[in-house]
Every structure is written in C-alpha cells, then in structure tokens.
Amino acid sequence: MHDQEERILLGHGSGGRLSHDLIENIMVAAFANPALAELHDGARLGIGGTKLAFATDSYVVKPRFFPGGDIGKLAVCGTVNDLAMCGAAPLYLSAGFILEEGLPVDELRRIVASMSTMAQTAGVAIVTGDTKVVEKGAVDGIYINTAGIGALLPQADITAKRVKPDQVVIVSGYLGDHAIAVMGERHGLTLPQQIISDCAPLNKLIQTLLAAVPAVSMLRDPTRGGLATTLNEIAADAGVGILLDESAIPVRPEVQAVCELLGFDPLYLANEGKVVVFVEREYSKKVLTIMRQYPVSNAARIIGTVTAKPAGQVALRTTIGGLRLLDMLTGEQLPRIC
Known part of the structure; x- marks a missing residue:
C-alpha cells in the first residue's frame, strides 16, 4: 500500500513552522548558497566594490482593497521594508502583474496609482516589470510580485549573529492591526474605525536609526506569523533565548477585543508597518527617542x-506573573493576508 502523497497546504504559506520547514527542506536544499543561507528578509550581496541588498515578494491578499491600503500599496511597502530590514537604502523596484480576465480596468488603475504614490513616498523608482493575463478563474483578480535592490548602509551590520544576551527587544508600535483590518473587510464585519492596516514604508525611519545608532544588531518586520514567529526565528538563528513582558506589548484594545471574540492571538497576527529592533540596553533610550x-x-x-538560555526559545512573562512558552505559528490563522 502506497503512502498518501504529500501536498501543499494553506499552512505552508503562513510564515510559521510549516512555511519554515518547506523553505528549509525544499528551497534552501535545492538552491544552497551563502547569501541564501542567512535566511534574512533579503540577500546581502557584494558586486565588485558595491554592497547591495536584493529582495522579492509576491502579494495575493484577499480582498484587494481594505481599510488603510490595497494590494498595490502592500506590494511596494513590503519589498521596501524587506530591503530596509537588511540595513539597506531601497533604490529600485520591479513590478510583475498576473491579471485575471475580467478584472475591471478601473481597479487596476487604482492599484497602480497606489503603487506610484507609495514609491514616491518611499523614494524609490519602479523601473521594470511584466504583465500576464490568465483565464477567468485562474487567479483571484490580480497577483503582484515586486523585487527590489538597495545599497547597504556602510555603518549597518544587520544579522542574527550579533544578537547577544542582555540586549533589549523594541517594537515600533501596535500589533495585529493589518491582519484584523483585512479579516474584517474579507468577512464583511463592522469593526471600530481605529482598526486600519498599518501598511507603510519604514525605510526612512530605519536609515535615520542606523545612522545614529550603528550598534543596532538586528531588524525584522513581523509580517506573516506575527511577532512570536519572527522572534522564534531570530532566537534559533542567534542561539539565544528571548523573554517578553506581556504588559509592555502594545495591542490596541479594539484589536484585542476582536482577537478574544474570534479566538486569535495578536502575537501571531501579521503586521505590515512594524519593525522589531535588537540593540544593547545602553542605546535603547536613543533608539526610542x-x-x-x-x-x-x-x-x-x-x-x-x-537571555543566554534557553537557547532558541521565546517566553512571555504574563501579566499574572507566570511564564508562557511562545512557539512558531503552526497551521494558518488567516490565509492570504499579504
């Protein structure tokens, strides 16, 4: 009797453990090279005497338009932010479109205009691209791929290898806004007006931060899989532990209320305009300022x-004083969130 054939699941796109296993066991195994082995948000490359970052991402978010953004805004911000997380100043993007037969042209115009606005805001140029049209039903309206290159900042060395015990973990703002905004629009829920996607370019913030505080050791945007999954990846790569304080983690009361109602954990929800920063404690006040x-x-x-131990694990000190182990996301909370 033959074993049942293994197939791709929605959970393989979650950014969590299934995604991690898929990438490690199939992609990294097939394409092994030193740049890929870093498994950062993009590759850091040297070409002659020039040091560059290169990143790519694809966007299949459902619905295409949501409070605070749309698939076009998301496509530009996502790749700009991936380059920024590598310690690079983003410069140029490509844009590839897969369009479904029957997509309203006015929708495409809105999406392209949104991309143009975000590129101008981030200070990047969309310099090349590609467009394909497929039969009705072959995709859901429109999928977008963006790739980008940026110049690595000379003072930056952003790598998990520099994450050490006694450093502090800083997050730039409220968690879970993007995931809940998209979910509410997808299911026609009436949510508080305060819940909008946090989708935004972070490159100008990051460039200012790294110019003033070169001691920053690691940056990451907690997108698919959320904060908990992102920190698990960093803890494993750095061989350290991470201890979080639940009372310090920023979650809007409105987002927390929706999570409690629907059974979501905001620590595992996707964000599209947040950054996690690792830095020596002595620089933390300057970073926050x-x-x-x-x-x-x-x-x-x-x-x-x-923390030094337990290596590779993330724990949460709860508001009642207990400890909760935070593992990587397993399965899929909200598919097609970006």
Whole structure:
C-alpha cells in the first residue's frame, strides 16, 4: 500500500513552522548558497566594490482593497521594508502583474496609482516589470510580485549573529492591526474605525536609526506569523533565548477585543508597518527617542530582553506573573493576508 502523497497546504504559506520547514527542506536544499543561507528578509550581496541588498515578494491578499491600503500599496511597502530590514537604502523596484480576465480596468488603475504614490513616498523608482493575463478563474483578480535592490548602509551590520544576551527587544508600535483590518473587510464585519492596516514604508525611519545608532544588531518586520514567529526565528538563528513582558506589548484594545471574540492571538497576527529592533540596553533610550519622532513608530517601546538560555526559545512573562512558552505559528490563522 502506497503512502498518501504529500501536498501543499494553506499552512505552508503562513510564515510559521510549516512555511519554515518547506523553505528549509525544499528551497534552501535545492538552491544552497551563502547569501541564501542567512535566511534574512533579503540577500546581502557584494558586486565588485558595491554592497547591495536584493529582495522579492509576491502579494495575493484577499480582498484587494481594505481599510488603510490595497494590494498595490502592500506590494511596494513590503519589498521596501524587506530591503530596509537588511540595513539597506531601497533604490529600485520591479513590478510583475498576473491579471485575471475580467478584472475591471478601473481597479487596476487604482492599484497602480497606489503603487506610484507609495514609491514616491518611499523614494524609490519602479523601473521594470511584466504583465500576464490568465483565464477567468485562474487567479483571484490580480497577483503582484515586486523585487527590489538597495545599497547597504556602510555603518549597518544587520544579522542574527550579533544578537547577544542582555540586549533589549523594541517594537515600533501596535500589533495585529493589518491582519484584523483585512479579516474584517474579507468577512464583511463592522469593526471600530481605529482598526486600519498599518501598511507603510519604514525605510526612512530605519536609515535615520542606523545612522545614529550603528550598534543596532538586528531588524525584522513581523509580517506573516506575527511577532512570536519572527522572534522564534531570530532566537534559533542567534542561539539565544528571548523573554517578553506581556504588559509592555502594545495591542490596541479594539484589536484585542476582536482577537478574544474570534479566538486569535495578536502575537501571531501579521503586521505590515512594524519593525522589531535588537540593540544593547545602553542605546535603547536613543533608539526610542528617534523612533518616536516618526508617525509610523511613535508608539515604540521595549517589550523584552535577550537571555543566554534557553537557547532558541521565546517566553512571555504574563501579566499574572507566570511564564508562557511562545512557539512558531503552526497551521494558518488567516490565509492570504499579504
């Protein structure tokens, strides 16, 4: 009797453990090279005497338009932010479109206009691209791929290898806004007006921060899989533990209320305009001062510390004084969130 054939599940796109296993066992195994082995938000490359970052991402969010953004805004911000997390100044993007037969042209115009606005806001140029049209039903309206290149900042060395015990963990603002905004629009829920996607370019904030505080060791945007999954990846790569303080983690009361009603955990929800920063404690006040000068990060706060043990694990000190182990996301809370 033959074993049942293994197939791709929605959970393989969650950014959690299934995604991690898929990438490690199939993609990394097939394409093995030193740049890929870092498993950062993008690749850091040297070409002659020039140091660059290169990133790519695809966007299949459902619905295409949601409070605070749309698939076009998301596509530009997502790749700009991936480059920024590598310690690079984003410069140029490509844009690839897969369009479904029957997509309203006015919708495409709105999406492209949104991309143009975000590219101008981030200070990048969309310099090349591709468009394909497929039969009705082959895709859900429109899928977008963006790739980008940026110049690595000379003072930046952003890598999990620099994450050490006694460093602090800082998050730039409220968690879970994007996931709940998209979910509410998808299911026709009436949610408080305060719940809108946090989708935004972070590159100008990051460039200012790294110029002032080169000691920043690691940056990551907690997108699919949320904060908990992102920190698990960093803890594993760095060989350290991370201890979070639940009372310090920023979640809007409105988002928390929706999570409690529907059984979601905001620590595992996707964000599209947040950054997690690792830095020596002595620089934390300076980091917070800089971050709070920008609208995208004016709610920044310290949420935890790096510990020597247990290596590779993330724990949460709860508001009642207990400890809760935070593992990677398993399965899929909200598919097609970006």
